[in-house]
Amino acid sequence: MNPDFPRPFVFVPKQGDPRLLFVLLHGESAGPEQLFPLAEAIKQAFPLALVVLPHAFVHVAGGGAGAAGGPRGYHWIDPAGLEAHNYASRVAQALPGLIKQIQQIQARYGLSGEQTALGGFSQGACMALEAGLAQPDLAGRILAFSGLYASQPAKAPPLTMLHFFHGAEDRQLPAGEVQAALAHLGELQGDVTLDVASAIGHELHPALIRQAIVRLQTCVPLRNWEAALSALQEQAAVAAAADTGKPAPASGRTLH
Structure with missing residues (x-):
């Protein structure tokens, strides 16, 4: 990692060694602070969890493109010239760095993929989903807020439970697209849940955060049931x- 790049926010348990790892990935044109409400809810619900919030890889400063109305903040993929036709390829190029970063955290704290959950909002949700697909043993659960795969997957992750949380009024990514993706993942024998909240748009709403905690506390992975x-x-x-x-x-x- 570039030593000049901001270090991730790391929240360790107040007492005892970490038993769980949550890596939370912010959305485009944002930073880790965007996910502080989710991190706080996780810390409250899981006192022995290690919560890590990294910065995305591409930074657009306040000047330049940002000053002209373009994207500012941190992005997981280069926003310059980003179009629908090159989105998936840029995500694929960024995945090895993200996967390596997560694996380094796991190794440092002695935590397995089964003890790891990835969470993300918008572009961060896409990165979490694609990372779990590219590296099947990376995480036991993925929390995707207002996000989807970069392209329709040909298979479902065999070792990962997927939780989608979405706003019914989302105009950036309509809920119908997420519901269609859920049906596709079901056909692939994926272990998936979807919660859609009414009167909520493309946002990390407190109602969705609360439901995410409920899912984490109550949903048993299908492979465990089997x-x-x-x-x-x-x-x-x-x-x-x-x-x-x-x-x-x-x-x-x-x-x-």
């Missing part, structure tokens, strides 16, 4: 075999 169901079925088969004196069917697993 594993638990399989274990219950095996137990039932063993019990039935014990009653009848017949051997239980093989589970396909080797027990040690």
